[in-house]
Amino acid sequence: xxxxxxxxxxxxxxxxxxxxxxxxxxxxxxxxxxxxxxxxxxxxxxxxxxxxxxxxxxxxxxxxxxxxxxxxxxxxxxxxxxxxxxxxxxxxxxxxxxxxxxxxxxxxxxxxxxxxxxxxxxxxxxxxxxxxxxxxxxxxxxxxxxxxxxxxxxxxxxxxxxxxxxxxxxxxxxxxxxxxxxxxxxxxxxxxxxxxxxxxxxxxxxxxxxxxxxxxxxxxxxxxxxx
Numbered sequence: 001x002x003x004x005x006x007x008x009x010x011x012x013x014x015x016x017x018x019x020x021x022x023x024x025x026x027x028x029x030x031x032x033x034x035x036x037x038x039x040x041x042x043x044x045x046x047x048x049x050x051x052x053x054x055x056x057x058x059x060x061x062x063x064x065x066x067x068x069x070x071x072x073x074x075x076x077x078x079x080x081x082x083x084x085x086x087x088x089x090x091x092x093x094x095x096x097x098x099x100x101x102x103x104x105x106x107x108x109x110x111x112x113x114x115x116x117x118x119x120x121x122x123x124x125x126x127x128x129x130x131x132x133x134x135x136x137x138x139x140x141x142x143x144x145x146x147x148x149x150x151x152x153x154x155x156x157x158x159x160x161x162x163x164x165x166x167x168x169x170x171x172x173x174x175x176x177x178x179x180x181x182x183x184x185x186x187x188x189x190x191x192x193x194x195x196x197x198x199x200x201x202x203x204x205x206x207x208x209x210x211x212x213x214x215x216x217x218x219x220x221x222x223x224x225x226x227x
Contacts, residue, residue: 043120043123044223046120046121047126047219047222047226048223049113050117050215050219051219051220051223053108053109053110053113053114054215054216054219057108057109058212058216060109061140061205061208061212062209064104064205065202065206065209067104068201068205071102071198072198072199074097075192075194075195077175078099078175078178078181078182078191079188081179082182091175091179092174092175092176093174094172094173095175095177099178099181099191100155100158100159100166100181101151101152101155101159102151103152104144104201106141106144108137110133111137118130118131123218123222126215126219126222129211129214129218130215132211133212133215136207136208137208139204139207140204140205142204143200143203143204143205144204146197146200146201147198147200147201150193150194150197154190154193154194155190162180
């Protein structure tokens with residue numbers, strides 16, 4: 001200080017402060033970069049999981065469509081027999097399902113396994129599609145639950161009503177073996193009701209699978225671009 005070196009000391013101190021600040025900023029930037037990479041990695045793994053679950057949903061709900069189409073054919077044939085339409089060609093066909101009562105199971109692997117996906121994913125397009133996915137799935141759930149309630153309300157009484165006749169059915173029955181059911185107009189009306197509500201949930205499932213396909217394509221693109 002006495003020898004006139006005050007300016008040099010100040011410059012040295014300021015330089016030290018600047019170096020420390022630069023070091024802190026670099027450390028913060030590296031930390032932010034690491035956190036960003038961590039988030040990106042987590043999001044990539046989430047997208048991979050979502051894709052696998054969306055594929056599983058696709059397979060499961062395609063089976064629901066196949067099942068309903070078979071049941072729709074079942075009721076169409078029974079109603080045609082009631083109307084005396086194509087009796088000879090239908091009556092000998094095999095009946096592989098119970099026309100009186102049934103329940104449908106439903107589940108979404110994507111929604112059940114990833115409850116926080118919407119909050120965790122940052123891609124806005126995927127985020128929007130996840131919202132559509134959940135909305136369409138809610139319609140599916142409503143349609144299937146309504147279908148199951150109708151089946152319980154009208155189908156269980158039919159199971160009881162026709163218990164004796166059903167016990168006498170052959171192991172592989174034909175439509176001709178169910179003529180006893182279409183002789184009763186209330187039973188025919190129940191079949192028409194089952195068909196109506198079955199078509200309702202079928203449409204909901206088909207709409208859901210459209211969004212399912214769109215989401216799968218988005219996830220596949222995202223994964224490919226971030227590998």
